[in-house]
Amino acid sequence: MEFGEIVSVLLQGAVVTIKIVAMALPLAAAMAFIFGLMRLYGGFPLKQLAVVYIEFFRGTSALIQLYWIYFVLPLFGLSIDAMTAGVIALGLNIGAYGTEVVRGAISSVPKGQFEASVALNFTPSQSLRRIILPQALVGMIPPFGNLAIELVKATSLVSLITIADLTFKAKSLADMTLQVGEIFGVVLLLYFVIAQCLALCFRYLEKRLSKGLGRGGVK
Amino acid sequence: MSSHPIIEFKNVSKRFGDTSIFNDFNFSVKENEIVSIIGPSGSGKSTLLRILMTLEGIDGGYINVNGESLWHMPWNGSYVPASNKHLHKMRDHLGMVFQHFNLFPHMTVKRNITEAPMRVKGLSRSEAEKNAEDLLELVGLADKADSYPNDLSGGQKQRVGIARALAMRPSILLLDEITSALDPELVDEVLDVIRNLAKEQRFTMLLVTHEMYFAREVSDRVCFFDQGRIVEEGAPEDIFTSPKEERTKAFLNAYLN
Ligand SMILES: Nc1ncnc2c1ncn2[C@@H]1O[C@H](COP(=O)(O)OP(=O)(O)OP(=O)(O)O)[C@@H](O)[C@H]1O
Numbered sequence A: 001m002e003f004g005e006i007v008s009v010l011l012q013g014a015v016v017t018i019k020i021v022a023m024a025l026p027l028a029a030a031m032a033f034i035f036g037l038m039r040l041y042g043g044f045p046l047k048q049l050a051v052v053y054i055e056f057f058r059g060t061s062a063l064i065q066l067y068w069i070y071f072v073l074p075l076f077g078l079s080i081d082a083m084t085a086g087v088i089a090l091g092l093n094i095g096a097y098g099t100e101v102v103r104g105a106i107s108s109v110p111k112g113q114f115e116a117s118v119a120l121n122f123t124p125s126q127s128l129r130r131i132i133l134p135q136a137l138v139g140m141i142p143p144f145g146n147l148a149i150e151l152v153k154a155t156s157l158v159s160l161i162t163i164a165d166l167t168f169k170a171k172s173l174a175d176m177t178l179q180v181g182e183i184f185g186v187v188l189l190l191y192f193v194i195a196q197c198l199a200l201c202f203r204y205l206e207k208r209l210s211k212g213l214g215r216g217g218v219k
Numbered sequence B: 001m002s003s004h005p006i007i008e009f010k011n012v013s014k015r016f017g018d019t020s021i022f023n024d025f026n027f028s029v030k031e032n033e034i035v036s037i038i039g040p041s042g043s044g045k046s047t048l049l050r051i052l053m054t055l056e057g058i059d060g061g062y063i064n065v066n067g068e069s070l071w072h073m074p075w076n077g078s079y080v081p082a083s084n085k086h087l088h089k090m091r092d093h094l095g096m097v098f099q100h101f102n103l104f105p106h107m108t109v110k111r112n113i114t115e116a117p118m119r120v121k122g123l124s125r126s127e128a129e130k131n132a133e134d135l136l137e138l139v140g141l142a143d144k145a146d147s148y149p150n151d152l153s154g155g156q157k158q159r160v161g162i163a164r165a166l167a168m169r170p171s172i173l174l175l176d177e178i179t180s181a182l183d184p185e186l187v188d189e190v191l192d193v194i195r196n197l198a199k200e201q202r203f204t205m206l207l208v209t210h211e212m213y214f215a216r217e218v219s220d221r222v223c224f225f226d227q228g229r230i231v232e233e234g235a236p237e238d239i240f241t242s243p244k245e246e247r248t249k250a251f252l253n254a255y256l257n
């Protein structure tokens, strides 16, 4: 097979991979915030629910989570297409790690900031929204960036539930043509480029956010 | 000065784990009275202010602020622990200035001062900004409205801290060692602001301080704390020139030498 042809097939796969990342990432971020805040501030039983979610998704294999959602849930009458299953499994999995990022960044805001907001009589939700989160957000961006790259790498799992992502295309091309060197070379490069683009976005986001924190930045 | 007590502690106890900080503690402050609290480290001075600001709860007894129970509320003819709503209402009487300023670093000086009046008290932006300008004038920082806290000196930060607390118009102002984090040459600019406030006698002020000369100058009453008790209290002249208790003498001697 010609090299150009190989690249064009792999690019189709890359588009699918990027699509999955683009959908799973917002889901992961939402899960991270919701369960991270529940873990920090939730009363019974929200806090316990958050702990179960976090420990379950961090403590079991992402592949098995994916299989569960795609193969096992239909047995209980809940069947979803492969793409949705992949996005949900990856979003929930990376989101569970994200909760720790949210929790860590909020906990690292100095205690004095909470106390000043109590003294000024802000309600807990006002103080979270207007005082604490704006300061915590900057600190979340770099670790979220790392998780985003973890997510890109984890997307290759969806090839195992018939989604024609980058890894899936690579494997079928390799089986067909045996030009493994060229194929997996291009695949590596494509994953690397996707990850680097994401990293760049996150660095830009970090810069933008710290600008909003005053000329001196947060000390 | 009216003799109505605006703050009353009745048999209050407070523990941190196994350590008892206050035990059967009684204390009261009259409206518009200016009370300085002095005493060795760890004697419970900050804890007293933090309990009033509702940053720490109590383990026993009652506290009244403005005639209403702070940490309890009436319910079915008896008293139960205060709800968040009750605490929210009670905090309206109180304002606090912190040793380490605790300004919001992501907001300009002006927004530090206007945010709570707008969000909590529902003032319009123009009202809140007008007040902020007046307060910045009062603390001598009219030209810093658009600066960020991290671009200010310690003394300037603390003056913003005072303006921010005053913007909520508390009737009781709690000041916890507001100059101890400052370089010596910056202390006076902050104390001057408090001196002027003290002259007007518009607030009740409770100040924890290590600035003995200042305490002597501005207070109506000085309380010497040790191990969670008021060992001695009285007019500043009496406490500073003729303390009766040995422990007060020892403490003041250590300070003044
Ligand atoms: N959150 C806390 N948990 C446990 N112990 C505490 C806590 N806050 C204060 N303490 C202890 O309570 C005691 C009184 O503390 P407090 O801060 O009120 O003293 P202070 O008189 O303000 O001292 P300083 O002059 O050093 O500020 C100290 O022994 C302190 O270690």
Ligand SMILES: [Mg+2]
Binding pocket: B045, B046, B047, B177
């Ligand atoms: Mg203290």
